[in-house]
Amino acid sequence: MLAVAALAVGTLGLLVSIFALTRSRSGQRTPVATRPDPTLAEVGLRLDQLNVQLAAIESRVGAAEGQAKRSMQSIGVVRFNPFEDTGSNQSFVLALLDGRGDGFVLSSMHSRQATRVFLKAVSAGRTDSAVSKEETEAIRRALQRDKVE
Numbered sequence: 001m002l003a004v005a006a007l008a009v010g011t012l013g014l015l016v017s018i019f020a021l022t023r024s025r026s027g028q029r030t031p032v033a034t035r036p037d038p039t040l041a042e043v044g045l046r047l048d049q050l051n052v053q054l055a056a057i058e059s060r061v062g063a064a065e066g067q068a069k070r071s072m073q074s075i076g077v078v079r080f081n082p083f084e085d086t087g088s089n090q091s092f093v094l095a096l097l098d099g100r101g102d103g104f105v106l107s108s109m110h111s112r113q114a115t116r117v118f119l120k121a122v123s124a125g126r127t128d129s130a131v132s133k134e135e136t137e138a139i140r141r142a143l144q145r146d147k148v149e
Contacts, residue, residue, distance in 0.1 A: 068099065069098060069099035069100055070098050070099070070100075071098055071099075072096045072097065072098055072103060073097070073098060073099055074095075074096070074097040074098070074099075074101075074103075074142040074143065075094070075095065075096055075097075075142055076093075076094070076095040076097075076137070076138040076139060076140065076141030076142030076143075076144075077092060077093070077094050077095075077138060077141070078092065078093045078134045078135075078137045078138045078141070079091070079092045080092070080093070080134050082109055082110075082111075083111050090110035091107075091108055091109050091110045091134075092107075092108050093105060093106070093107045093108075093132075093134045093135050093137070093138040094106045094107075094108075094138065095122065095135070095138035095139045095141070095142040096142070097122060097125070097139070097142045097143065100124065101122065101123070101124045101125035101126075101143060102122060102123050102124065103121075103122050103142075104119055104120065104121055104122055105119070105120045105122055105127065105131065105135050105138060105139060106118070106119050107119075107120070107132070107134070107135060120135065122139060125139060125143050127139075
């Protein structure tokens with residue numbers, strides 16, 4: 001009698017298991033939106049497109065770098081007192097240089113009677129005309145800032 005009861009419980013358990021298994025499998029079969037794996041030709045086409053985009057970006061970056069080298073990016077300033085009869089450092093020299101060391105030096109000399117302004121061209125960190133020690137210092141400071149950054 002005990003064996004028959006165990007057999008009945010076992011059979012009932014087997015039936016419940018089969019029912020649960022079939023129900024769970026039917027629940028897993030819901031459609032899932034998946035993209036099929038790309039073919040080798042599609043991958044190659046996408047790589048070709050990316051190479052074209054990369055070449056365009058490299059060209060634009062190169063142009064931007066060239067343009068940046070021609071922009072004023074280094075500044076050197078020196079204030080000084082050229083005349084003993086003036087009270088403070090009202091005179092100054094301003095050097096503005098691009099990435100190649102080209103640009104200009106602007107000098108302003110202030111006295112009691114007048115203020116004079118001079119402009120000298122700078123090419124590769126050098127001038128063709130004579131420069132004062134203050135102008136030389138302003139150029140040096142501008143070139144030094146270019147190397148630090």
